[in-house]
Amino acid sequence: MIPAKFDYVKPSSVEDAVRALADGGDDAKILAGGQSLLPVLRLRLAAPSVVIDLGGIPELRRIREDGDRIAIGAMAPHHDVLRDELVTQHVELLSKATATVADPQVRHRGTLGGALAHADPAGDLGAVALALDAEFVIAGASGTRTVSAAEFFQDYFTTAIGEGEILTEVRFPKYTGWRTHYEKFNRTAQAWSMVAVAVALKVDGGSIAEARVGLTNMGTTPIRASGVEAALVGQQATADAAQAAAEHATEGTAAPSDADAAADYREHLARVLTGRAVLAAAG
Amino acid sequence: MTTTENRPEIGQSRVRKEDARLITGRTRYTDSITPTGCLHIAVVRSPLSHATILSIDTEAAKQAPGVHGVYTLADLGGEEIGMPCAWPITPDQKAPQRPMLAKDTVHFAGEGVAVVVARTLAEARDAAELVEIDYDPLDPVLDMEAALAEGATLVHPDLGTNESATWVFDSGEAGTGGSVTEAIAAAEADPDQVVVKRRFRQQRLIPAFMEPRSCVVDPTGEQIVVWSATQVPHILRTMTTVTLGVPESKLRVIAPDVGGGFGGKIGVLPEEMLTVVLAQKLRKPVKWTETRSECMLTAHHGRDQIQDITITARKDGTITGLDVKLLADMGAYLGLVGPGVPVLGAFMFNAIYKVPAYRFATTNVFTTKTLTDAYRGAGRPEATFGIERIIDELAVELGREPLELREQNWIKHEEFPYTTVCGLTYDSGDYEQATARAKELFDYDALRREQAERRERGDKVQLGIGISTFTEMCGLAPSRVLGSLAYGAGGWEAASIRMLATGKVEVITGASAHGQGHETAFSQIVADKLGVPFEDVEVLHGDTASSPKGLDTYGSRSLVVGGIAITMAADKVIDKAKKIAAHLLEADEGDIEFSGGQFTVRGTGQGKAIQEIAFAAFMAHDYPEGMEPNLDSDAVYDPENFSFPHGTHLAAMEVDTETGRVNLRHYVCVDDIGNVVNPLIAEGQVHGGLAQGIAQALFEEANYDDQGTLVNGTFVDYTLPSAADLPSFTTEIVSTPATSNPLGVKGVGEAGTIASTPAIVNGVLDAVRHLGVADIEMPTTSQRVWRALQEAKGRSTQETPIDTHSPGAGLGSIDPNNPQGEV
Incomplete structure (x- = not known):
């Protein structure tokens, strides 16, 4: 279908983008790859007066090493994230989760920042960012600020990005040498996650020294499975330990019910998949 | 140039010649046709499934930029126009008039209410959003059994019922078998027999063809030209005349390249009629693309049946009776052939089995949902599912190996031709051969062993083996049979062959393809028949100006009906050419032999190629007395019987x-589809059908909520x-x-779809039945399987x-506070 009429601007710097956003007022929407925005426009579920395309700001696509972090520009396409050696080496979990996002066409168009800012709880990358304590760099008229992943995700499709602000970069601490796995469960190969579990483990001599576990689509935001993490630390990476820890997977969740899965099934899946993800990560 | 030395075209896996243009899109689909001055329409549709229209305010829309006009049904004077239903399955079938746009009540969500030009x-589209419609909601009618109950809300109150028709076949009454009522009574009274009753549900499906529907009408010439993304250009032309009264001679219908249909483009659409009416009214070309x-x-959607099936058998496994009662959801109105879809299944529940007594009844029901009509297999997938599922249930009841139980009851290869309990005569088949080969390819015994091992050790992944030994009736159809079923058309197909002056060949078929590969397969047939190179054959179709006669493409009929018409036309070309060849070679016609494109005088080296004869006919300087200088020929083929492909499908299902x-x-x-013209195309049809x-x-x-x-x-x-x-x-x-047609071919377009569904479900159940699961409704999603396992515990x-x-939010999650996903 054809979207309702809108103005289109393509700024070439973050400053210009912020200005365009201020000029656009309440109705302005950011285009950051368009894999969620364009369907909504085409179905006329949204009719913004102006669409601000961030695709013309080269520095927002950059992936770089920033001391003990890997800083990924918000407009880096999933495909770039997937192929980036810094990401593979230091943030392997992000790489693995990104590989499960939709299909190659979507991964070439869709961006890391776009997906995180959209904050769909069924999206795969929020649980990773949350589990790995990523930092979100947000630019506005008065400069930039940084928020933690825990602060960033607030509700369904709602983040800490304020009016007039733009997500510019996502910084991941290095998890070099950690063992990771993203266990995704969906109805068809390219569908959204019904439930998914992101796991990163620091394994020392067969025993789990640190654990980070995030859940996809088990609430209105990505959810950190702190109970699972606590139960894993200090354990040998065995099936029994994974199973025991997985029993904590639904703590603090509020699983949605929809056509794919009712809440009780999602809760069951969260436990089963957490156990599997931990075992797979531990290798 | 001749092909004398070449191997036959028939049987070669030629890559489809139409694919380059279809796959790259460098061709003309209906929406890519925009006549000069073309206007565009957008249909304003009801968001409610059932409601009275209180008012329609088109004023704001009329003022919008670029708008030519905004029309309701009354504005178009279209109140008397009803969309055609060509299949009154009973004389008293209740058929509501389906208007082009809702009159005063909407009967399903999505029904058109107004149109913007x-x-x-x-x-x-911008203006369509400005049309204000006030509705007074009525109760939706969603459940078929509730719809038939006393006091139910009526979809069409003037009909007095939600039942459209009940159609019955009883082998006892027809004299083709015994009475199933007696068979069931006998079985119930006989300790040596079992009676197995099951209810199966055929969920509603969306045909999901790739190219959305589109229609362009240019009224500016002597003939009104209609381009449509349709499977049935010829039927569309006739039905446009029937519906709108435009003389058939004033209509030219073109189905250019069409991007799939699967039965979903077999209808005659209110939007097509609207586009014609608007083009006539405005005297300008008009386009609708959805x-x-x-x-x-x-x-239209497909399937949506409830099947109550009873099978009786002796404890030794011999089937003694089969009773089938269907409820079939028609949706809000009757589609072009929708009422007949369950009837097409009536003759297939007995399938490959020797069933002595059989009864079938379908009750067609109105609901406030989208219409149902033909979808790949149309009636036969439902029947095949029903019988192949109940045979597995019977095997469980009797403790029998399911494949052996099937073999015990199926028609043996030496029993063909075999007349079934429905009175159909299966001309050929060999179920033993297909099954033996399938078992071998599958390594059936090894998988049964693995299944037993997994059960034994309580593996978290269980293995099931799903079986479907299907047959189907296709190649629609013998016209007399269709007549006996009150179908509103015949089942013949037409073909013409034109020999051009330079020896090239144009083949005209009435079977208009929408992606099946007709151009390639028909070219192969003609190349062999006439002995001309494959590349020299051009297949023309889908335009009533160039292929005026035809009944189009559905029901796996193109090769087994349309292909035969082509071979008959080719035979006539050869007959004519032989006379001219005899004349030019100064020989008796009886001494002329034709082979590999060469007419030769028996016993001499003398001969002429068919291309030379074509040129001679064109020049017409020297041809026999009493003959027209012309090789072109027409043929119409009306089959005497259906085609009965069959096969054995085996699925290894892990749960x-x-x-x-x-x-x-x-x-x-392993499918038995008779002789194969192009194995690559046949395999492609099987793959797509399986998917x-x-x-x-x-x-x-297709899921509906409680509001419809x-x-x-x-x-x-x-x-x-x-x-x-x-x-x-x-x-x-x-x-x-096949013995029923000269090429020995059987249809293949629907086989994979018909066969595979029960194989999969039988396999899923076979994996978990020992855990206490008796049935899982389709689709057998992970959630349904998990719930069935939980309930079994x-x-x-x-x-x-x-x-x-x-x-349509296009999102992964739905915010309950903002369910429409508005941002």
Whole structure:
């Protein structure tokens, strides 16, 4: 279908983008790859007066090493994230989760920042960012600020990005040498996650020294499975330990019910998949 | 140039000559045709399933930029126009008039209420949003059994009932078999017999063809030219005359390249009629192209039946009776052939088995949902599912190996031709051969051993083996049989062959393709028949100006009916050419032999190529007395019988008992489709058919909420599988040539879809039946499987909601505070 009429601007710097956003007022929407925005426009579920395309700001696509972090520009396409050696080496979990996002066409168009800012709880990358304590760099008229992943995700499709602000970069601490796995469960190969579990483990001599576990689509935001993490630390990476820890997977969740899965099934899946993800990560 | 030395074209796996243009899109689909000055229309559709229209305010829309006009049915004077239904299955069938736009009541969500005409499509869509319609909601009618109950809300109160018709076949009354009532009574009284009753549900499916529907009408010439993305250009022309009164001679209908249909483009659409009416009214070309969302919401759906099946058998496994009672959801109105879809299944529940007594009854029911009509297999997938599922249930009841029970009851190869309990005569088949080969390719015994081992050790992944030994009737159809079923048309097909002056050949077929590869397959047939190079044959179709006569493409009929018409036309060309050859070679016609494109005088080296004869006929300087200088020939073929392909399909299904996830590990099918013109095309048809049949078993269902809203009307949530969801199929073809047509061919277009659905479900159940699961409704999603396993353990689980998805949000999650996903 054809979207309702809108103005289109393509700024070439973050400053210009912020200005365009201020000029656009309440109705302005950011285009950051368009894999969620364009369907909504085409179905006329949204009719913004102006669409601000961030695709013309080269520095927002950059992936770089920033001391003990890997800083990924918000407009880096999933495909770039997937192929980036810094990401593979230091943030392997992000790489693995990104590989499960939709299909190659979507991964070439869709961006890391776009997906995180959209904050769909069924999206795969929020649980990773949350589990790995990523930092979100947000630019506005008065400069930039940084928020933690825990602060960033607030509700369904709602983040800490304020009016007039733009997500510019996502910084991941290095998890070099950690063992990771993203266990995704969906109805068809390219569908959204019904439930998914992101796991990163620091394994020392067969025993789990640190654990980070995030859940996809088990609430209105990505959810950190702190109970699972606590139960894993200090354990040998065995099936029994994974199973025991997985029993904590639904703590603090509020699983949605929809056509794919009712809440009780999602809760069951969260436990089963957490156990599997931990075992797979531990290798 | 001759092909004398070449191997025959028939049997070669030629790459389809139409594919380059179809795949690259460098061709003309209907929407790519825009006559000069063309106006565009957008249909304003009801969001409610059942409501009285209180008022329609078009003023604001009329003022919008670029708008030419905004019309309701009354504005168009269209109140008397009703869309055609060509299949009154009973004399007293209740058929409501389906208007082009809702008159005063909407009967399903998505029904058109008004239409906007504008200079551009964008302007039409903008203005469509400005049309204000006030509705007074009525109760939706969603459940078929509730719809038939006393006091139910009526979809069409003037009909006095929600029952459209009940159609019955009883072998006792027809004299083709015994009385099933007696057979069931006898079985119930006989300790040596069993009676197995089951209810199966055929969920509603969306045909999901790739190219949305589109129609362009140019009224500016002597003939009104209608381009449409349709499977049935010839039927569309006749039905436009019937519906609108435009003389047939004043209509030229063109189906240019059409991007798929699967039966979904067999209808005659209110939007097509609207486009014609508007073009006539405005005297300008007008185009309608639907969006994907409109397509999924309003293009007819398929399946949607409840099947109550009773089978009786002796304890030794011999089937003694079969009783089938269907409820079939027609939706809000009757489609072009919708009422007949269950009837097409009536003759196939007995399938390959020797059933002595059989009764079939379908009750067609109105609901406030989208219409149903033909979808790949049309009636036969439902029948095949019913019988192949109940045979497995009978095997469980009797403790028999399911494949052996089938073999005990099926028609043996030496018993062909065999007249069934429905009175159909199966001309040929060899179920033993197909089954033996399938078992071998599948390594059936090894998988049974693995299954036993997994059960034994309580593996979390259980293995099931699904079986479907199907047959179907296709090649629609003998005209007399269709007449006896009150179908509103014949089943013949027409062909013409034109020999051009330079020796090239034009083949005209009435079977208009929408992606099947007719151009390639028909060229192969003609190349062999006339002995001309494949490249020299051009196949023309889909334009009533160039191919004036035809009944189009559906029901696996193109090769077995249309292909035969072509061979008959080719024979006539040869007969004519032989006379001219004899004349030019100064020989007796009886001494002329024709082979490999050469006419030769028997016993001499003298001869002439068919191209030379074509040129001689064109020049007409020297040809026999009493003959026209012309080789061109026409033929119409009306088959005497259906075609009965069959096959054995085996599926290895893995079920993860922890998550309920079903994995199709391996799929083997051996299909007997008679002689094969192009094995590559046949294999492609089988692959695509399997994907669609497997999708019914595992993935697809059109879900409505309790208000009658389609809740998964986008490709985000209507879960069509992709290649990534399916394994590599092992397909093989064995050939018992059909004896009912000169090429010995059988239809293949629907076989994979018809056969595969029960194989998958039988396999899923075979994996978990020992855990206490008796049945799982389709699609057997992981959630349904998990719930069935929980219930088998005596644990209750939550109801599965289907009403929380919003239509078309294109999002992974739905915010309950903002269910439409507005941003």
